[in-house]
Structures are given as structure tokens and as C-alpha cells.
Amino acid sequence: MTFHGYLCEVDNPKDLVELSKKVRDSGYIKFDTYSPFPIHGIDKAMGIPASVLPWLSLTGCIIGLTCALTMQIWMNGIDYKIPLSGKPYISLPAFIPVTFELTILFTAFFTVFGMFGLNKLPTWYRPIFNNASIKRATCSGFFLSISTLDNNFDESKTRLFLEKNGAKNIERILD
């Protein structure tokens, strides 16, 4: 049985934001909060920096644009020329629709799979799933966990700290 950290519960979104602020201010970094929906302002309360996902999307966007133009110019303008209605072989205006669609397609792939990558999804097993109470995090519960990997973590002090700050149902995360 490895001990992974503490899991505790609060009553509502406001308490979760308040508790996160206290945990953040006490110097904890490796902690997380769980809620059935994203809570407004919790990223600041937890001190998480903004998501880097938009840069991944932009990468997808540029790759899609480049691929689409290269493909069409090479296929219709160089490798297999189709003389059509007096248009030049490389007719950029006529290439716009496909370019646009592929740009969107690549952006979407990079956005979705980028998000999976940043969130490490799919991860079907996490030690936290051993705690039955976490099931309520997808329904009506609001939880906070502090990992043993955090430098400030101390088995008794952290527990005391959570108790003092109004956390309920403190459980150990084990696997």
C-alpha cells in the first residue's frame, strides 16, 4: 500500500475556492481540486498558470494551412496539371475552400489531442479512484487533494492544516 496523499471535501464552490487559496498560500504546489463543473476563478485561487493549449492549436492551424496549400499546388499545379476554364494551374482563389477546411481540421485535431496530452488523458487508473467518495466529484461533491510528492507535505501537519481550515471527510489516498 503506497500512500499518495490526502483527499478532503468541502460543501460548495465558494469553500473550495477559499480552501485552495489557503493551500496555495501555505506553499503547497502539488495539490488539485475536483468539482462537477469548472469553477469560476479557481485557477487563480490554485495558482495555476494559463493553459498553453492555444499555442498547440496555432501549431495545428499553421500545419494545416501549409499542408493544404502544398498538396494542392503540387497535385494540380505541378504533378498533374488540369487545364480548366482558362484558370492558371496554380489558382490560389480556387484553392481557398479546401485550404480553409484543412486548416480547421488540423486545428481541431491539435486542440482536442493537445488537450488530451496536457491532461494526460486517457489515464484509466489513478490512485484517487480507490476512494469511493471521489465518485461524487462528477455529481455534486467538491474535493481537494494534496499529494505526498509535495515538498511541504507532512503526514500529520498537512492533516492538521486541512482540519483547521474547514476541510471535511479527510481520507488517505492509497493504492
Add this chain to the structure above:
Amino acid sequence: MDITNEEINRVPQVLGNKSFKKVTEIISKPAETKAPKWWFIGLIGSMSLAALLFSLIGYLIWDGVGVWGLNNPVGWGFAIVNFVFWVGIGHAGTLISAILFLFRQKWRTSINRFAEAMTIFAVICAGIFPGIHVGRIWLAYYLFPIPNSMAMWPNFKSALLWDVFAVSTYFTVSLLFWYVGLIPDLATFRDRARTKIKKIAYGIFALGWNGSNRHWLNYEKAYMILAAIATPLVLSVHSIVSFDFATSNLPGWHTTIFPPYFVAGAVFSGFAMVLTLLIIARKIFGLEDLVTIRHLENMNKFILATGTMVGYAYAMEFFMAWYSANQYEAFAFINRAFGPYAWAYWIMVSCNVISPQFFWFKKLRTNIPIMFVISIFVNIGMWFERFVITVTSLHRDFLPSSWDYYIPTWVDIMTFVGSFGLFFTLFLLFLKYLPIISISEVKGVMDIADPHHYDEHKEEKS
């Protein structure tokens, strides 16, 4: 329930002071209880129609396109009409999920899952028709730029090829958008699952989601970016569909108004379809407090606005036919309204232009039986719009000796009916096995989800 204009901004998104748990329970109920009898009857009916669709496709491939009613000038019949009809229906789903999301229209949360599902199933139905109408189905791979031994590439200057890219991108992006939205709700279903099979099945697709706010941060960003790219995408898709017609030199098709006119028509028909399905589902599953009369009223306003735009486009086409002083163009439009297909034209006008005008009146806009009837009229009218555009423009060729009258065969008609079977099969399965309303998003717009709701001054008030 009566809402006055002064109160409208303060109407809660979810009625009846519900807790988060209650919302989860209401939405999970259809998936957790035994399916009612009507569901089985509906599923058997839809599946038989879907089977009919696939057998007729088999017959078509076996026998050739001669089994359809196409003739010499009318080389494009039900296949393109059904394709545009189904693709158009899909557009309301993306509009609700993406455009209304960007505009922060919170009322969309209770209908977006439903509408997105409809989009995906409608695009599946749409994709079948161009796939089977190519005649020699074994050459369908010509549609894609696949390296082949003939060293040929597709023609990227063709509007039909643009369509291949537009529709396949649209389907893929809609599916990704829908799935991303589903992940947290699938996790909810996983955590509520009582049987092993359900736990594993929902668990696999929930990808191990646990509601972590570190995940929500990236998730929300991804959702927003998807909405931002789906918005121009949905506008582009029906514009490109309209290019199939507009880039050809045929009177009645060759008009610059087509892209905006098609997009408005698509949203119009899609909202009507969402409304038809939602009115039934809301009643059957007891979702009246989540999908309130105000949601339905808002949708009716969309139907009124887009229906009026479509009516304007019909009028403008006639004006341009006269103003262009082009006799072929003028003939095409006069023939449309008074020629052999006048019956189709006037069905279209009465369903699309006249019927939504009833929604100017609040009494009618909030009356469920009336909106149901009008939504059906709009569905019919929009199918006829595509029929009118396609067939009336083709059946009078430049040479009067080629003129003919297009009559669909039973195969044409039953293939179309069969596509409804496929649509409803998928839809009924969705109603039974997936969260039909976005659980996490509905919770997110409730008053109790806002941390400031618990602030001191609020508590004093209540």
C-alpha cells in the same frame, strides 16, 4: 409560466431551486431506468426503415442509377436534394453549440448536447447520398487525393471536391466537439453505474476523467477554441454546398446570393428539426424544468428570423432575375413559380415564408402544439426548397427539345424515407444511452455554481 420583458434577464436557467445532485438524477434517469415500451417500438420501426435504406442502396449498386427517376435534363434529383436537406439540418446543432457559446448565451446549455447529436446523425445521413450517387461506387475513392497507379489527382478547382473536404471536415470537427463535451458527463455516468458492463463501457470513453480543476482549465480552453473554429466552419460548409450550384452556369443556380441564403436556410431547417425532436423528448423524459418554455421561445425567434431571411432571399432572387434583364434567368424564375413545378414552389413558400410569421405573436411563440406544427411545416418546406432549386432549374434545359418532367421512382422515395430510419435509430440509441443534456454545463450556469452566490449579502437576502 408568463415572463415579462422586464423579468427576462433574471429568469433562472434551471427552474425549481434544484441541487446539483437533483440535476444529475434528472438527466441520468433515462439511461438508468428500463426503456419504455415506445422506445422499443420506435427503435424497431426505425431500424426496419434503416434496413430498407441499406437494402435499397444495395439494389442501387447492383442495378445502377437507372433505378432512380433521373432523366436527361434532370441528372441531379433526390440524391442531391436529400444531401443538402440533411446537411442543412446539421447546421443548427453547430450554431447552438458554437456560435451561441461564443456569444455567452447561457440558455444554450440545456439544448446543445441534443442539437449536436442531431448534427452528427444528420451529417451521417447526408454523407450517404453523395457517396452512393457516384454511379460506379467502386470508384468512389476518386473523391479523395489518394496516390494511385494512374498517377491522377483530383481537380481542386471543382466545387464538388470542395464539398468532399467541407463535409468530411464538418463531420469530424462536430464529432470531436461533441465528444469533448461528453467526456465529463460520461464520467458522471461511469461513477453512477451499477453494473460492471456499464462501468467499463462508460469508463473507457470517459478516459479517466475525475473533475480535476487542472484538467478543467485545459478542457475549457479546448472547448472555447473548438467553438471558435466551428463558427467559421459551419458558415463555410453550407456556403461550399451552395457553390455546388452557384459555380455552374445555369439560370436559377448561378447567383451570388446563394451562400448566405443557404446558410440562413440551413439554420432555419435545423432549428425546426431540433424543435420537433426536443418538444417530444422534453415531454417524454420530464425535462420541463431544464428545457424551459423560454428555451423553446428563443428557438422560435431564431426560426422567425432565419425564416424571414429565407423569404427575403426568395424575393431577391426574383428581383435579380428581372433586374439582370437576362431572359434565361427571368424564364427560370417565372417557370419556378408558375411552371410545371409550381405546386412544389408554393408548398415551399407557404411552409417557409408564411408559417414562421406566426411567431411574431408571443402567444403563438410560447404555445407548444402550435410550435410543433410549425416546426413540421418548416421541415417539409425546407426539403421542398432544395427540390425546387435543383429540379426546376434543370428540367427546362436551354434546348426545348430536351425538356422533361422529373418524377421520382419508389426507390428514390423509399431511400429518403429510409434515411429517416437511420437518423432515428441513432437518435433513439443516443436518448437511451447517453446524457441527453450536458450535465456539467447545466450545473455551471446554475446560480449555486457561482462562488459569489455564497457571499454574505446574498445570504441576507434569501
